Amino acid sequence: MAIAAHWEARIGRVLGVLCRWLAYAGGFVLVAAALVTVVSVIGRYFVFAGLAPVRGDFELVEAGCAIAIFSFLPWCQLNRGHVTVDVLVDRMPARAKAVLGLVGDITITVLSGLILWRLYLGFGEKFPYGSDTFRSVLGMGSKPYYPETTYELELPVWIPYGLATIGAALFFVVSLYTVWRALNWVLAGGEVAI
Numbered sequence: 001m002a003i004a005a006h007w008e009a010r011i012g013r014v015l016g017v018l019c020r021w022l023a024y025a026g027g028f029v030l031v032a033a034a035l036v037t038v039v040s041v042i043g044r045y046f047v048f049a050g051l052a053p054v055r056g057d058f059e060l061v062e063a064g065c066a067i068a069i070f071s072f073l074p075w076c077q078l079n080r081g082h083v084t085v086d087v088l089v090d091r092m093p094a095r096a097k098a099v100l101g102l103v104g105d106i107t108i109t110v111l112s113g114l115i116l117w118r119l120y121l122g123f124g125e126k127f128p129y130g131s132d133t134f135r136s137v138l139g140m141g142s143k144p145y146y147p148e149t150t151y152e153l154e155l156p157v158w159i160p161y162g163l164a165t166i167g168a169a170l171f172f173v174v175s176l177y178t179v180w181r182a183l184n185w186v187l188a189g190g191e192v193a194i
Helices: 005-045 057-078 094-126 132-137 158-188
Strands: none
Touching: 005 057, 005 158, 057 094, 057 158, 094 158
16 A cells, blocks of 8 residues: 555656756756866966966866756655665565665655755855845845855855755755655565666
């Protein structure tokens, strides 16, 4: 007996599409960061020929990697792509594997909620807009005295924080969904292929 199996399947398909497209976007950002690095290294090598490294390359790569990581986490969680130790688990009965999967999903859900909470608070500290009432309702705290930017390019720091928070929010939602899915697998007596 599964808990709302029809809705679980429908929600799983919707989350699958969202996670896939967010992972594609994260892949695009990661490729762009890699290209910035390549162009910068080539520019450093050919300084004698009049080329130069990309200004602020480390800032762009740092922000891009943070955005990409949080873009990949929901897809990884949805497909159970996190690192596991299968030496003992492979020899267990199907229901025991499902129970351990449920415990793992619950643990990741708690951790993803903690990550989302802390990242959102960090975003609230960096985001310089909105009235005090608006910020209070959203739990963002008071406005910063000045908008924080990166050192060299002076890019607003709240932008990568905001984009990473979107990925963290989807990661938390997917983690909640995987607990529901794992609970249904326990009730069914074993894991179903994803």
